[in-house]
Amino acid sequence: MTTLMIIDQAPYGSWSGREALDMALSLSAFDQSVALLFTGSGVNWLRRGQASDAIGQKSVEKNLSAAPLFGIETLLATRKDCERYSLTETDRLPGVTLVDTAAEAIADHDHVLFAG
Amino acid sequence: MNDASLPERNNEGFLENPQAWAPEVATAIAAEDNIELSENHWEIIEFLRGFYQEHGMAPPSNRLFVKAVRQKLGEEKGNSIYLMQLFPGTPAKTACRIAGLPRPTNCL
Amino acid sequence: MSASLSYSLVITAAPWASQAPQSALALAQAIIQGGHRIDRVFLYGDGVHLASSLATPPSDETHWPVEWSRFLAEHDIAGIVCIASALRRGIVNGTEQTRYHLEASNLRAPFEIAGLGEWVESRLQSDRVLYFHGGQS
Incomplete structure (x- = not known):
């Protein structure tokens, strides 16, 4: 049974992505297979060099980089949204797989959810 | 290091400010739990502090x-x-306390 | 007649900010009336506000925390509030009040505070897990 957590909101403006990451971590803690899909403005989670200190928030880039260490190995992003936000391969965190459509990623998983 | 010279801590013994940590602080906090820090302990403590630095969170x-x-x-x-x-x-929890990291929220 | 199913409900939006708690209650009542079972209701994110004992709407408005509490008690259903979401938003029970030296506690019975592990268990145990989110802004 595999779960896909969708993050479709840009970081920092909304807390729901962080809560999605916590859900993914908890699935992983119980050895459940889980992947993350970044889509829409959510792809901005993947941008390198985020300097969030100035707004008094923790860096989601740093938090997300812990995911593979906890067994969350699949990070997906929709190609057209990366293009829309000028997120080239060098701008992105390493280890992200691009998909052509969210539907393609959704079809590959048994459970699909949002945190809010 | 005695109790009076330790940095400010909460009621469960966690440092209020992770930056206030120093190796002597770890030794003193560990002693409260009757733990004498060996090389094996230090390896984990350094791992945790490095992890926190890199990922902005404790496990x-x-x-x-x-x-x-x-x-x-x-x-x-x-x-x-x-x-x-x-x-x-x-x-x-014990290791985070000694390593000067925030108390885990017990979420999981 | 179809076989009976077990459900868990996850609510992530706050009462009076979103219709989610209300929609979830309507469905929960229908589930029970339909002869099915609810294993657990899990409040996450802003949904934890539903468990506040301090919410005080005007007397001519529906009191969603009270309605939900009654429903959970009447049908002996576990109402679980995610601890990390709750602490951030100021929903605490006596234990957390003591632990964090807070001035008061405000968790409404029969809700209980626990971790995301309860949600993971719901996913493994319940036939259906349904999510009630607020509108995306």
Whole structure:
């Protein structure tokens, strides 16, 4: 049974992505297979060099980089949204797989959810 | 280092400010739990502090703490028995307290 | 007649900010009336506000925390509030009040505070897990 957590909101403006990451971590803690899909403005989670200190928030880039260490190995992003936000391969965190459509990623998983 | 010279802590003994940590602080906090820090302890403490620095968070649960140690230091050290022997109680909590990291929220 | 199913409900939006708690209650009542079972209701994110004992709407408005509490008690259903979401938003029970030296506690019975592990268990145990989110802004 595999779960896909969708993050479709840009970081920092909304807390729901962080809560999605916590859900993914908890699935992983119980050895459940889980992947993350970044889509829409959510792809901005993947941008390198985020300097969030100035707004008094923790860096989601740093938090997300812990995911593979906890067994969350699949990070997906929709190609057209990366293009829309000028997120080239060098701008992105390493280890992200691009998909052509969210539907393609959704079809590959048994459970699909949002945190809010 | 005696109690009076330790940095400010909360009622469960966690540092209020992770930046206030120093190795002597770790030794003093460990002593409260009757733990004498060996090289094996320091390896885990340094791992945790490095992890916090790099990822902006401590492992959020004991299971994930064990997983992360296994990922970094291998099966021999990344298992709950080994970590429980070094850091009795809930290893993640005890180790975070000694390493000067925030108290885990017990979310998981 | 179809076989009986077990459900868990996850609510992530706050009462009076979103219709989610209300929609979830309507469905929960229908589930029970339909002869099915609810294993657990899990409040996450802003949904934890549903468990506040301090919410005080005007007397001529529906009191969603009270309605939900009654429903959970009447049908003996576990109402679980995610601890990390709750602490951030100021929903605490006596234990957390003591632990964090807070001035008061405000968790409404029969809700209980626990971790995301309860949600993971729901996913493994319940036939259906349904999510009630607020509108995306």
